[in-house]
Each structure stands twice: as C-alpha cells, then as structure tokens.
Amino acid sequence: MLKTTRKNEIISKAAKLFKKRGYSAVTMRDLADALNIKAASLYNHINSKQEILATIIIGMAEAFTNEMEQIKNQPISTQEKLKKIIELHIDLTVKSPDAMACLNNDWMHLEEKLSYFVKMRADYEENFRIILKEGIAQGEIADRDPEIMLFSMLSTLRTLYIWYTKKDGVDAKTLKEQMPATLLNGIRN
Amino acid sequence: MLKTTRKNEIISKAAKLFKKRGYSAVTMRDLADALNIKAASLYNHINSKQEILATIIIGMAEAFTNEMEQIKNQPISTQEKLKKIIELHIDLTVKSPDAMACLNNDWMHLEEKLSYFVKMRADYEENFRIILKEGIAQGEIADRDPEIMLFSMLSTLRTLYIWYTKKDGVDAKTLKEQMPATLLNGIRN
DNA sequence: GTCTATATAGTGATAGAC
C-alpha cells in the first residue's frame, strides 16, 4: 500500500518513537539515530518535524472520517452500524497502531492543521452520537444518557492500540469476536 | 486537604499545564509565566521539573493502590466490587482531573520513580483481573476473555478526565448514576 | 520569595561538500 520510500520509512519510524515517548520528547536527533543517519539528513526528505506529525495524524483522521461517512448512511440497524464502527477501529488499530497512538496523544501539537483536525474529530463524534440517539429512539439502545455511552465506547476504541501492542495483550481475532458483545451487552452474565 | 503553600500552588498549576500539553512540551518558563513569576524563582520551592511530575503521579498512583487493597478483600459480590472500583475512578477524577491526565499521559517521563510506578500499575491491573476472573468462575460475569473486559473497563475509567472536564461534558452525578450500568450491562436495550 | 545574570547542554533547521 504505502511505498517504502525513504520518506515513508522516516514517518513510520517517527510514529513508533512518538507512540513510546510523545512528539515533544522525541528529537530529530533521536529519530535520525533510530534510522542510523544524521539529523541533517532527515531534511533531504521532510521539511520539518511538524510536517511528520501532520502526515501521521491527518492521514489517520481522514481514514476515520471517510469510513464514518460510508457507515452512517447505510440502510442497516443501529447495532449493525455500531458493529461496523467497532470493526473500523479494530482494523485501523491493527494496521497502524503507532499512528493510532499519535492520533490520540499528540494531536494537540499540530500547528497549521490543528483546526482541520479538531473539526474532523468533532464531526466524527457527532455522527457517532446521532447513531446512538437513533438507536435510543427506535428502542434498540438503552434509554440512558447518550453522552455516557458515546464516551464509554470511544474511550475503549481509541485506546485499543495500548492493549493490542502490549505483550500478552489481545490479538486481532479475539478483539473482533468479543469487542462488539462486550460494548453492546456489557460484562454481566 | 492539601495546604495552599507556594509549593502546592506550583504543583497544581503544573498539573493543569501538563494535562493540556504534556510534560515534555511544558517548560519551566511556561509554568513560571502561568504563576506570574520568573522561572528561577520556582527553584526556591521545588528541586526539579522531574520532582513536580513524580509528586503528581506517585500521589495518584498510591491513592489507587491503597483503595484497591481495601476493595479486593471485602466480603461482597464481584459486581459490588466492580461498582466500588468505578466509584473510585469517578471520585479521584472529580477531585483531581489534572493529576489523572498526568497519570495517564506522562507516566513514561518518570525517571527515578518509573519502576515503582510501573509495579503499582501492574499490581492494580492484576487485582482488577482477579476480581473479574472470580466473577466469571461464580457465574456473575460473562464467560468471555477477561482481558477484553478488563481493557474495556479500564480504558473508559482511565480517560474519564477527558469527558468530565470538557464543556458540555458529563457531570459527576450522571457519571455515578449511569457508569456502572453502562459498563456492566452495555448499551443494548 | 523573587529577582537578574549566567552556566551548560540541547533544540530544529540550514549551507554546502562529497
């Protein structure tokens, strides 16, 4: 999918370092060391540290935005829509766990693209909220505060990358099998 | 509870800034500016930036550790224990949302106290896991992968501070009323 | 308790050789 150009190597290594220590704590020298080159050499491929961050985060955010647009208008039940959203988060986490971490933890360090990102994220949450409210109106979803349900689901889905990448963590197959039931039905027997 | 000494003012202002931009992105000059003093003056009250971080995070982690020790040995059902854990997270989030954010986002920047923190966190998760497994064994909790349920609950509880502090967010009363049902029963009607 | 001045080390980024 993504060609293994030098630029992409730099960006994906950066995502890995940002995941572990955060954007601000990773220096261009750290990134260069991890690639066995000197910091100055990075600038033959990228324009700035900020550009790397924006590339990582905006790419992920647009992927979520595009998929949400597909899902929200489908002629399926609320529960089916929610299952598709859960699968979307699992798929993107499995594909790009490092970028998912940046998306969650380092978005506030965006500069030029910050407002664009914040709007995408607000729209995504609003679409999620609307789907939940439709479900409540139709009796599919419990009649509780939709904000609590939204926050509970999104918190879990957004931090999947922590548990997916940790040793003795959870694998993709188990996630896909059990995440929908856990979020929709809870943990009680 | 906490005396309003100059030192505590510095620490609580630091927690607020760390929450917004992260430990690494906040400079001693930023912190000093926020307190309307010069950076050098901070060092009359604290020894280092690192000391501020450790004070914030270790204090929170020990509070969680102590409460979990109380809860785990009580002669009550698994569901009652889980409700007490949920309440613990809500109470500490309401009391110290800024410190909760640091605990979640900046623990990896601990230096001397890092291993102490990591052990406390692992023990907390292990106690939570044991409680869930007991619940499964006794038929109180659904017979699914306990790791998924643990991760789903902890992800939600650990990021409460995001939703509690945001405008149009969720208030403490609603959280206490609806969080247990949402996590235990899910969102399905 | 705060200040000015400063030490020491790092920061992102550029210029120009190979």
Add this chain to the structure above:
DNA sequence: GTCTATCACTATATAGAC
C-alpha cells in the same frame, strides 16, 4: 542521499543580590 559544521534559539538549573 548523507555528511560535517554551524546558526539562532531554548532548555533546566544555579549563584548571589535584594
């Protein structure tokens, strides 16, 4: 595509005056 050398600036932290 990578290097060495370097610029301009910023970081944490200390010394000592008031």
